[in-house]
Amino acid sequence: MPVDSGWTLTEDDRQLFITEADEMVQALEEGALALERGNQSPEMLQAMFRAAHTLKGNSGLVGEAGIAEHMHKMEAVLDELRAGRIAVTPALVQQLLSGIDALRDMLAQFAQGQSPSPPVQSPEQPQAAPQAPAPSKPAAPVAPAAPAASAACLSRYLVELSVDAACPMPAVRVFQAYQAISRRGQIERQDPPQESLAQFEGRSATLVVRLERPDDVQAALSGVDEIRVESVREQSMAAASAASQAQANEVEREALAQTVRVRVDLLDHLMNLVGELVLDRTKVADLISRLERAKDEQGEELRQELSRSSLHLGRVTLDLQETIMKARMLPIDHLFRRFPRLVRDLAQRSGKRARLEIYGQDTELDRMVMDELGDPLTHILRNAVDHGIEPPAERLAAGKPEEGRILLRASTEEGYVVVDVADDGDGIDAEAVKRIALKRGVLTPEQAERMSMHEAEELIFAPGFSTSEEVTEISGRGVGLDAVRASLERLSGVVDVATERGKGTTFRLRIPLTLAIMRALLVRTGTAVYALPLGAVRQIVRLGPGNLRSAHGRPLLADRGEMIALHSLAGLYGEPVPDGEQFAVVVGTGDRQIALKVGALLGEQEIVLKSFGDFLGAVPGFTGATILGNGELALVADIRYFLRGREAP
Amino acid sequence: MSASGSEVTRMDDDGELQVVLFEIEGVTYGVEVERVLEIIRRPEVSRVPAALDYVEGVINLRGNVLPVFDLRRRFRLGGDPARASHIVVLRVHDALAGVSVDGVSQVVRIPIGRIEPPPPGIAGPQLRYIEGIAKLEAGLCVLLDLDRAFQPAELALGEGGGDRDAG
Structure with missing residues (x-):
């Protein structure tokens, strides 16, 4: 495609290229992993080829000859694959994946503003970019051939248009383009929307349009100046396989992603x-x-x-x-999408076989929360492969399929997102956990004696605990599930585990949809008002002779046979303890809880969390402050502060 | 000492410094007028347990959480901040903070020549927070170096150690 001599790369162009490249890399990787599992549907191969091809073209546009060259090689291999001239072998898949890794590195360099160097191709090292086998036939035409089955009906295409950089009135050209295309087919979606064209000053437009043939776009636009067709991609209607459906979603999301760019x-x-x-x-x-x-x-x-x-x-x-x-x-897919490759690599390194199944990837989550969720989820998945899934021989002996299955599922539950990570491995051996906890000094023999099964299982979250006898490359060095729990608590979330010997283990993460606005219970103690995040509040009780106990001089709250340590909220903050505190609020996460004595309950309210600002920074015991309806300030309690070092009695 | 005196650089054309005067425990303090955003009646201040000792608490300033500093504690003056009638809202280190004061008197112009470095007689922790002493008709006025007196949390922690060494 000709590039205007006056065309310079703006930061927006760079960002767009990077975003799109990420999508392409993802599509390629998903495809490669599908190939490895034996899925070789023509739609998927076609999608991979298109991704490589588009990325090649885009790289050329931003002047990245190195990436374009790399993509050209990958495209050639995919073309051979697509045409059935070469077969899928483990070596080929590995070659593709290595090529994708090299591509990632180059893109990362580009994103950092360096001009990426093409991967080193010394004779000693295997070539990073996949090479097409020798007698290469000329490449197939780029435009996808419409599948015979859907030729009769109108197919749906994703059309990307660009306006010449020199064009003084892009809005007019795009409007003309819309008009011209709508005469040939039915426009289902357009970005920018026609209504907002008056303000449009961009250089690209995206449409989803039903057409008889992809060539119709070019034909329709022959009379419109200063408009170029960047790509016409079919969105498969008869998506038979899950892979091609995922690909279709991917393409669709890509189209949508361009409409929600907000700083x-x-x-x-x-x-x-x-x-x-x-x-x-x-x-x-x-x-x-x-x-x-x-x-x-x-x-x-x-x-x-x-x-x-x-x-x-x-x-x-x-x-x-x-x-x-x-x-x-x-969509949580932004986070989930990197995990299939992770699980594959982990399994391969530990000589196991495992497949990751993802559900609910459309579940939406605050992007700030999502950023924080990456590490804990990675850790749990590592854990599932490393400790959960058994080696193939062991699985066969237990009557299970050789390939282990790990389920990653997201769903919403009234203000919370629930993420389950379930493996069909061997489950957690509570007795082994106890033994190790004893050895590591996490547990005393007396504690071990009267510990329930579930409590023993929960030990895996204890600091300094790791069930693998020796530190492996996979489970990471010394970082245990306690780090996972700590991360979740930072998000005001919780993580729990359920396990059955021989059947598998499920980790359940519960995270608030967003951190900025939350529901809280307001309490007064002395003259101060504190807000307790409602997610951590388990119950509220009125104190009286019926439920007040003490042991070794320390007050306890008796609750349905359970004894909970009772502390004055003001006292915990080092403030003078006021008289006549009549209520206790039980707060907790996981198996740790504490009863907080307070003077009065002011009710439940939605609060906006505000930081203390640079001067005060992070004040221990608080996550921030909030302003109440009457203008009064309330300090928002950090529940972790109360629970630190306080295990279940 | 003379170094902090020479930090008085912002002055108008006549070589004068415009200063807002306020009183705490009978002492008159002054800060440059550009630093002062507003002076408000002192509302109820919410104490923040476990914060730095000279932080009196936080208040709601039109929807923002504003930290309020206690000069009494910073300067070891004794006395009760609850007696304060007003809060001077100041810009310190490009952020906003309040200081509880007993009374605000006026805005004065002080010729630079009338500003002197702190006399050697003054000792203790407050010395380093003083930019200079100005002789006014009504008496002496202590010009504050706000950026030194109040620092963001992470800096202040290091400084707290210095305080202990000095004291």
């Missing part, structure tokens, strides 16, 4: 504004309840008006809040 700092600012609105709403509600108590006849009209506007404010705020939340959300 994170802008979103953060919007978040702050929404936070303010939420406060206003609470304030108005507070005002109303005070007015109502006033019982002033003259105020009746005023009250009604206030009530109406309060209702309205409430609706608007809620709407705005949900919209902004959505904008901060990403």
Whole structure:
């Protein structure tokens, strides 16, 4: 494709290239892994070829000859594969995967602003870029041939257009292009949308359009100047295999991803504004309840008006809040997609066979939360391959399929995202766990004696515990599941484990959808108001002779046969303990809990978490502060602070 | 000492410094007027347990959490911050912070020539937070070096150690 002489690479172009390249790399890797599992559907091979081809073209456009050259080689191999001229062998898959790794490295260099050097190809080393076998036939035409089965009906195509950099009025050209294409086919989606074209100043447009033949696009646009067809990709209708369906989703998501480019700092600012609105709403509600108590006849009209506007404010705020939340959300697939390769590599290195099945990848999660979730999930998956899945021989002996199965599943549950990682391995041997815990000094013999099965299983989260007898490359050096639990707690989430000997182990992670706004229980102790995150609140009890106990001079709360350590909330913060604290709030995560004595319960409320700012930094015991409806400040308690070093009694 | 005195560089054309004066425990302090954003009536201050000792707490300044510093503790003056009537909202290190004061008197212009380095008689921790002493008609005024007196959490921690050595 000709490049304008005046064309220079802007930061936006670079970003776009990187984002798209990531998608292509992902598509290639998914394809390579599918090939390894014996899936060689023509759709998938076609998709891989297209990904390589597109990336080759894009690399050329941004002036990355090294990447373009690399992609050219990969494309040639895929072309041979697609045409059935070479067979899929483990060596070939490995070659592809190595080529993808090398590509990743080059892209990473590009992203850092360096011009990537092509992979070293010394005679001693295997060539990083896959090579097509010798007598290479001329490459097949790029445009996908429409499958015979769907030739009769209109196929759906993803069309990417670009406007010449020199074009003074891109909006007009894009409008003309839309008009021209709509005469040939049916436009299902367009970005930029036609309504907002007036403000459009970009250089690219994307359409999803139903057409008879892909060539129709080019034909339709023959009369429109300054518009180029960058690509026409078919979106398979009769997606028979899961792989091609995933590919279709990928392409579709790619189209959508271009429509939701919002700067994170802008979103953060919007978040702050929404936070303010939420406060206003609470304030108005507070005002109303005070007015109502006033019982002033003259105020009746005023009250009604206030009530109406309060209702309205409430609706608007809620709407705005949900919209902004959505904008901060990403499908969890952004995180999950890197795991199939991880599991494959881990299994191969440990001489096992394992397959990762992913469900619920469309589940959305705050991107900040998602960033934090990567490491703990990686760790749990490593754990599943390393400790969960048995070696093939052992599995066969146990009557299981040779290939282990690991399930990664995301779902939502009222304000929370639940992620399950389930393996069909050997399960956790509670007795072995106890033995090791004793050896590592995590546990005393007395504790081990009266410990339940589940409590023993939970020991794997204890600091300094790792069930593998020796540190392996796979499970990482000395970092145990305690790190996973700590990460989850940072997110105000929890991780639990369920296991059955011989059947497998499931780790369940429960994470709040977002961190910025949360529900909290407000309590007063002395003159201060504290907010306790509701996710950690287990129950609230009124203290009395019926449930107050003590052991060795330390107060305990008796609750349905359970004894929970009882502390004054003010006391834990080093404040003077006020008299007459009548309530206890039991808070906890996992198997650790503590009862906090407080003076009064002020109710449950949605709060906006605000940091203390640079001056105070991280204050131990608090995650921040929040402003209440009456303008008062409440400090938001960090539950981990209370639970640190306090195990279940 | 003379080094901190020479830090008084921002002045208007006449070689004067515009200073907001306020009082704490009978002592008049001054800060450059550009540093002062506003002066508000002192609302209830929420204590923050376990924060740095000179942090009195936080207040709600129109939806923002504003830390409030206690000069009494910073300067070991004794006295009760709850007596303070106002909070001066200041810009320190490009962030906002409040200082509880007993009263705000006025804004004055002080000719640079009237500002002197702290006299050798002053000792103790407050010396390093003082930019200079100005002689006014009504008496002496202590010009504060806010950036030194109040530092972001991580810096202040290191400084706390220095305090202990000095004291």
